[in-house]
Amino acid sequence: xxxxxxxxxxxxxxxxxxxxxxxxxxxxxxxxxxxxxxxxxxxxxxxxxxxxxxxxxxxxxxxxxxxxxxxxxxxxxxxxxxxxxxxxxxxxxxxxxxxxxxxxxxxxxxxxxxxxxxxxxxxxxxxxxxxxxxxxxxxxxxxxxxxxxxxxxxxxxxxxxxxxxxxxxxxxxxxxxxxxxxxxx
Numbered sequence: 001x002x003x004x005x006x007x008x009x010x011x012x013x014x015x016x017x018x019x020x021x022x023x024x025x026x027x028x029x030x031x032x033x034x035x036x037x038x039x040x041x042x043x044x045x046x047x048x049x050x051x052x053x054x055x056x057x058x059x060x061x062x063x064x065x066x067x068x069x070x071x072x073x074x075x076x077x078x079x080x081x082x083x084x085x086x087x088x089x090x091x092x093x094x095x096x097x098x099x100x101x102x103x104x105x106x107x108x109x110x111x112x113x114x115x116x117x118x119x120x121x122x123x124x125x126x127x128x129x130x131x132x133x134x135x136x137x138x139x140x141x142x143x144x145x146x147x148x149x150x151x152x153x154x155x156x157x158x159x160x161x162x163x164x165x166x167x168x169x170x171x172x173x174x175x176x177x178x179x180x181x182x183x184x185x
Contacts, residue, residue: 006038015068018055027064088145097152130158133181
């Protein structure tokens, strides 16, 4: 374990920057200036409202982790598929209804058409897979997950993407999915 330093943005007090270095210069200058507000040693209790593991992953990837409101659009409107896989899906009441397992991409156009959403089960046993259209999801930066108007009941009733069908989206299965989502119960 290591020591973490928590900084606060002067102009946006709810924005925190986490690093494993005691200098604020590693944090994005456009959100600063930054003020050190907390040092958390390896044996100290973790009190921030964000997981230590999430902070550690952010620092490993970027050198820092930001938590709080960011009033800026992402510099590039792209995301890697492995950052989408494993992301939570929430209904309109912010209740998690599933997790994105994989993206289903049209070969010719390269467009994401569907996502395979998993829900239920424990330790991989009893997990259910259902496919929903990609355009039914909207990313929510505060939840760090995808919002949808689809309910868990509608997801449970959706065409299955598992077993013998996994990896093979034939024309009849795609038509079945299109019909289901066009005529949503």
